[in-house]
Amino acid sequence: MSAPLDSAAKVATGADGDAPLLTATGVTRFYGERIGCEDVSFDLWPGEVLGIVGESGSGKSTLLRCLAGLDRPTSGRIGFRDGSRVTPDIFALDEQRRRALMRTAWGIVHQNPRDGLRMGVSAGGNIGERLIDRGDRHYGNIRVAAVDWLQRVEIDPARIDDRPTQFSGGMQQRLQIARVLVSEPKLVYMDEPTGGLDVSVQARLLDLLRALVRDLGLAAIIVTHDLAVARLLTDRLMVMRRGRVVEEGLTDQVLDDPQHPYTQLLTASVLAA
Amino acid sequence: MQKSVGPPKRDEAYNFAYLDEQTKRMVRRALLKAVAVPGYQVPFGSREMPLARGWGTGGIQVTASVIGPDDTLKVIDQGADDTTNAVSIRRFFARVAGVATTEATGEASIIQTRHRIPEAPLRAGQILVYQVPQPEPLRKLEPKEAETRKMHAWGDYGLMHVRLYEDIARFGRVATTYSYPVLVNGRYVMSPSPIPKFDNPKLGMCAALQLFGAGREKRIYAIPPWTEVKSLDFDDHPFEVQTWDEPCALCGAADSYLDEVITDDKGSRMFVCSDSHYCEERRAAGHVGRLLGSETGQKLTGGAKE
Numbered sequence: 001m002s003a004p005l006d007s008a009a010k011v012a013t014g015a016d017g018d019a020p021l022l023t024a025t026g027v028t029r030f031y032g033e034r035i036g037c038e039d040v041s042f043d044l045w046p047g048e049v050l051g052i053v054g055e056s057g058s059g060k061s062t063l064l065r066c067l068a069g070l071d072r073p074t075s076g077r078i079g080f081r082d083g084s085r086v087t088p089d090i091f092a093l094d095e096q097r098r099r100a101l102m103r104t105a106w107g108i109v110h111q112n113p114r115d116g117l118r119m120g121v122s123a124g125g126n127i128g129e130r131l132i133d134r135g136d137r138h139y140g141n142i143r144v145a146a147v148d149w150l151q152r153v154e155i156d157p158a159r160i161d162d163r164p165t166q167f168s169g170g171m172q173q174r175l176q177i178a179r180v181l182v183s184e185p186k187l188v189y190m191d192e193p194t195g196g197l198d199v200s201v202q203a204r205l206l207d208l209l210r211a212l213v214r215d216l217g218l219a220a221i222i223v224t225h226d227l228a229v230a231r232l233l234t235d236r237l238m239v240m241r242r243g244r245v246v247e248e249g250l251t252d253q254v255l256d257d258p259q260h261p262y263t264q265l266l267t268a269s270v271l272a273a
Numbered sequence: 274m275q276k277s278v279g280p281p282k283r284d285e286a287y288n289f290a291y292l293d294e295q296t297k298r299m300v301r302r303a304l305l306k307a308v309a310v311p312g313y314q315v316p317f318g319s320r321e322m323p324l325a326r327g328w329g330t331g332g333i334q335v336t337a338s339v340i341g342p343d344d345t346l347k348v349i350d351q352g353a354d355d356t357t358n359a360v361s362i363r364r365f366f367a368r369v370a371g372v373a374t375t376e377a378t379g380e381a382s383i384i385q386t387r388h389r390i391p392e393a394p395l396r397a398g399q400i401l402v403y404q405v406p407q408p409e410p411l412r413k414l415e416p417k418e419a420e421t422r423k424m425h426a427w428g429d430y431g432l433m434h435v436r437l438y439e440d441i442a443r444f445g446r447v448a449t450t451y452s453y454p455v456l457v458n459g460r461y462v463m464s465p466s467p468i469p470k471f472d473n474p475k476l477g478m479c480a481a482l483q484l485f486g487a488g489r490e491k492r493i494y495a496i497p498p499w500t501e502v503k504s505l506d507f508d509d510h511p512f513e514v515q516t517w518d519e520p521c522a523l524c525g526a527a528d529s530y531l532d533e534v535i536t537d538d539k540g541s542r543m544f545v546c547s548d549s550h551y552c553e554e555r556r557a558a559g560h561v562g563r564l565l566g567s568e569t570g571q572k573l574t575g576g577a578k579e
Contacts, residue, residue, distance in 0.1 A: 095423075096427045121435060121439055122439060125439050125442065129431060133431035137507055138507060138508045138509050139441055142438065143442075160442070161442050
């Protein structure tokens with residue numbers, strides 16, 4: 001797994017890479033009395049893929065929702081850098097600017113494709129919406145981009161006018177990924193991108209994601225409870241338990257030589273196939 | 274044929290134009306704001322009117338608030354002056370405001386309309402009042418009111434073009450034929466009420482003041498005179514209006530919006546101007562259509578109207 005690390009390092013030292021893309025500082029989110037996630041701090045560099053693992057209820061999704069600008073953290077700051085434009089805290093922006101940033105600078109792949117797609121709109125329309133939001137008003141160009149992206153996520157372009165309801169679960173997930181990536185974001189958040197898919201479909205989706213992330217030099221944060229997914233896709237790993245980060249480091253390091261008792265339990269509980 | 278009728282006697286049991294003065298002031302305040310911010314939907318305290326909501330209560334309240342004793346009122350429904358809704362509303366204002374009524378577009382100072390803009394160009398000083406069933410152009414796409422307000426506030430109208438995209442993808446052209454969304458003064462996307470898109474080009478740079486009232490939804494909006502109004506489209510699929518293969522069967526007009534009329538149960542049909550006054554004027558000026566004078570034509574022009 002040294003090749004991905006090398007490529008990540010190469011991007012990180014490029015012209016764009018002399019500062020972190022995303023900076024989380026003491027991100028804490030309470031749900032009333034209960035803790036969602038507490039005091040999470042990290043930097044994410046351009047082109048880097050960060051995994052967040054942990055069992056159900058450990059605060060992974062809460063953290064992701066905060067990072068992606070969907071939920072306001074109770075305390076803490078989330079900084080974002082788009083080229084030379086630095087936003088010290090995305091929640092200090094007004095909602096309009098934050099939405100614009102969410103739409104142009106990053107994308108979110110939801111666990112359930114229904115949350116990320118418009119089910120009443122054709123596949124082409126789903127992909128085109130991000131371009132239209134950006135200001136594209138040329139039907140032909142939008143169409144060409146939609147066909148291109150359907151091919152890149154391995155959906156037959158002949159199905160461009162079909163609705164997502166007519167697609168299988170795996171195709172819906174791939175369509176969602178195309179919809180997110182078409183506007184060329186710098187950063188992609190993925191919440192259990194392979195959840196609910198059968199194993200063979202999962203494998204193809206993982207192949208696709210890995211290729212896309214590497215080809216486009218995307219930074220990504222992937223939430224998963226599947227350590228195999230984490231090992232395949234991520235450069236760096238954070239292990240969460242009860243809302244706190246208990247261990248973090250390079251993916252292979254964390255998985256092969258876990259230090260925290262909880263991480264040891266987690267890696268030991270994976271079934272050998 | 275009834276053309277213009279002098280001022281009838283007003284029913285003194287009602288306040289002038291039915292609404293009380295405070296209500297009219299409230300509606301006028303909303304109208305002023307609507308004119309100041311073209312295309313913006315101003316909420317107002319819609320009142321109960323003596324007909325069901327959805328039958329033009331918004332338009333009636335706007336008309337009642339702007340009408341004066343010297344005004345001449347024309348009411349059209351689907352372009353025609355002689356349909357039930359138009360006749361009832363005209364009679365209503367003749368009774369409660371004692372104003373003169375007319376069917377002639379040029380003679381009217383206030384025209385209340387449903388579904389059409391008159392074919393004859395409007396002039397400065399006239400007011401066109403629209404009855405609006407659904408003022409929110411984004412409603413079918415986004416059911417949450419809080420969300421549509423944000424979209425308007427931020428000029429976040431991408432979703433509208435997704436709808437147009439879907440039309441072109443499915444039908445090869447924008448299949449929306451009425452209530453076709455427009456961008457007013459380069460800022461607000463507005464529903465032009467259910468007028469056919471044939472009438473959309475008349476919305477922009479119009480000499481008359483255009484007021485829109487939605488009674489059930491409690492919204493008022495406006496297009497001031499000489500305001501730019503653009504129908505939404507794609508660069509490579511520009512906005513187009515409907516066309517017909519044949520001219521009006523009664524007056525031969527090739528430039529007006531035509532209604533299809535089924536004339537028997539054997540599939541015969543004819544196309545006639547939807548603007549009844551425009552058609553009459555052309556016939557009076559000597560224009561002759563294919564079926565004028567025929568038995569079918571007489572059913573439409575003859576006895577029923579006199």
